[in-house]
Every structure is written in structure tokens, then in C-alpha cells.
Amino acid sequence: xxxxxxxxxxxxxxxxxxxxxxxxxxxxxxxxxxxxxxxxxxxxxxxxxxxxxxxxxxxxxxxxxxxxxxxxxxxxxxxxxxxxxxxxxxxxxxxxxxxxxxxxxxx
Amino acid sequence: xxxxxxxxxxxxxxxxxxxxxxxxxxxxxxxxxxxxxxxxxxxxxxxxxxxxxxxxxxxxxxxxxxxxxxxxxxxxxxxxxxxxxxxxxxxxxxxxxxxxxxxxxxxxxxxxxxxxxxxx
Numbered sequence: 001x002x003x004x005x006x007x008x009x010x011x012x013x014x015x016x017x018x019x020x021x022x023x024x025x026x027x028x029x030x031x032x033x034x035x036x037x038x039x040x041x042x043x044x045x046x047x048x049x050x051x052x053x054x055x056x057x058x059x060x061x062x063x064x065x066x067x068x069x070x071x072x073x074x075x076x077x078x079x080x081x082x083x084x085x086x087x088x089x090x091x092x093x094x095x096x097x098x099x100x101x102x103x104x105x106x107x
Numbered sequence: 108x109x110x111x112x113x114x115x116x117x118x119x120x121x122x123x124x125x126x127x128x129x130x131x132x133x134x135x136x137x138x139x140x141x142x143x144x145x146x147x148x149x150x151x152x153x154x155x156x157x158x159x160x161x162x163x164x165x166x167x168x169x170x171x172x173x174x175x176x177x178x179x180x181x182x183x184x185x186x187x188x189x190x191x192x193x194x195x196x197x198x199x200x201x202x203x204x205x206x207x208x209x210x211x212x213x214x215x216x217x218x219x220x221x222x223x224x225x226x227x
Contacts, residue, residue: 001170034213036154043203043217044154050211087154091212095169098154 002026002090006099012107019075021102023088028068032092035064035073038101039084047086048073078104110134111204111218119198121227125191129204129218136185138162142207144214145178145189147200155200159207160187194225 003026013019023033031051038044046055048064051071061076075082083106088099115127129143136143145157158168160178168176177190191198202223206216 032211034211036214038154043219044214045217046213046215049209049213053211055213055215089154089156089214094159094167095171096156096159096212098156100153 029092
């Protein structure tokens with residue numbers, strides 16, 4: 001199985017801060033990397049697919065980059081609605097695996 | 108309107124079979140544009156992919172669960188189902204059904220999730 005790691009595991013930030021979350025795969029996954037936002041009690045929400053494509057309806061402050069084994073999710077200006085846990089997922093090979101998550105909370 | 112909705116027993120006894128159904132209301136489950144899947148999240152833990160059912164009927168299961176899991180489709184009811192047998196407390200989790208789309212197999216729609224508890 002491809003192992004996914006994320007850093008940091010949690011971070012505290014303020015509104016309007018620039019936030020970056022890193023995701024690393026244990027082997028190359030080309031660009032088969034998706035990012036999700038998850039809030040307690042709600043369904044996860046797709047933010048980025050194919051490493052850098054913005055899902056329809058997702059604000060442009062979210063962006064993704066990277067290829068191979070190293071990927072980054074960037075929130076350019078953190079908004080109150082963005083406090084949540086963020087997961088990366090590789091879909092290069094089955095079983096599709098998720099990172100352990102990065103919790104973003106209010107400083 | 109959420110296009111996916113899970114249903115099924117919320118409490119299952121250990122060693123028995125967990126059965127959940129996902130009703131798709133946002134389009135035909137037979138669409139060749141989508142696959143369908145199940146993902147779970149144990150309390151306090153991360154997300155775990157259970158398996159996927161493609162529009163062609165092919166299934167792909169997580170090897171960690173493969174011997175116990177079955178995903179099937181009922182096109183007449185626009186539903187797909189999950190069966191997980193011989194459950195233990197480790198199978199207690201929020202179970203999500205999912206619509207999978209595109210070259211990156213991204214989950215573009217998730218069900219609301221349902222907590223299934225395995226009791227001893």
C-alpha cells in the first residue's frame with residue numbers, strides 16, 4: 001500500500017493568514033492526489049483533484065501543487081469557514097489511501 | 108438536496124454482518140461517468156477507503172477488508188450497498204457512501220455519513 005503522510009498534524013492560524021499543508025507519498029503517485037476539507041459531523045468536501053485542479057464551487061483561495069511524491073495545499077488567506085481538518089488522498093493505486101489529516105484551528 | 112444518503116442499522120452485534128445502503132438521487136447509478144464507493148472513519152481516527160464499484164460492475168476492495176466485504180448495486184432502486192461480515196469493535200466507524208468521478212478518481216459527492224456501532 002502507498003503510505004501518505006501530512007505535516008503538520010495540526011496548526012493554529014489567524015484569519016487572513018497564508019496556510020500551507022504538505023502531503024508526501026511513500027512512492028510516486030504522479031499527480032493522482034486529491035485534497036478534502038472535513039468538518040465535524042459533516043460530509044468531507046472535495047477541494048482539489050489531480051494535485052492542482054480546483055473543484056467547481058471551491059473558492060480560489062485554495063490551491064494545490066506538486067507531483068511525484070510531494071504535494072502542497074495552500075490557503076492564500078484563511079477565512080473563518082476554513083477551520084477544519086484537511087486530508088490528502090492518493091488514487092494512483094489501490095487501495096486508495098488517505099493521509100492522517102491536518103487540523104487547522106483558530107489561534 | 109444531498110444526492111447520496113446512507114441507511115441501515117446503527118447498531119450491529121459483534122460477529123454479525125454490517126449492512127448499509129446508499130440511495131442515489133442525483134442521477135442514474137448506471138451512468139458510465141461515475142463509480143461508487145464506501146469510506147469509513149473510526150472515532151478519533153482518519154479516513155479509510157473500503158472499496159469501489161465501477162460503472163462496469165467491477166469491484167475493488169481494500170485488501171485489509173477484502174475477505175469480509177461486498178459492495179453491490181441495485182440499479183432498479185438506484186442504490187448500492189455495503190456488507191461487512193464478522194464485525195468486531197474495530198469496525199465501529201462513521202460510514203460514508205461516495206460518488207467517484209474523473210481521471211483522478213476523486214470523490215465529488217459524499218453521503219452525510221452514518222455512525223455504526225458494533226456491540227459485544
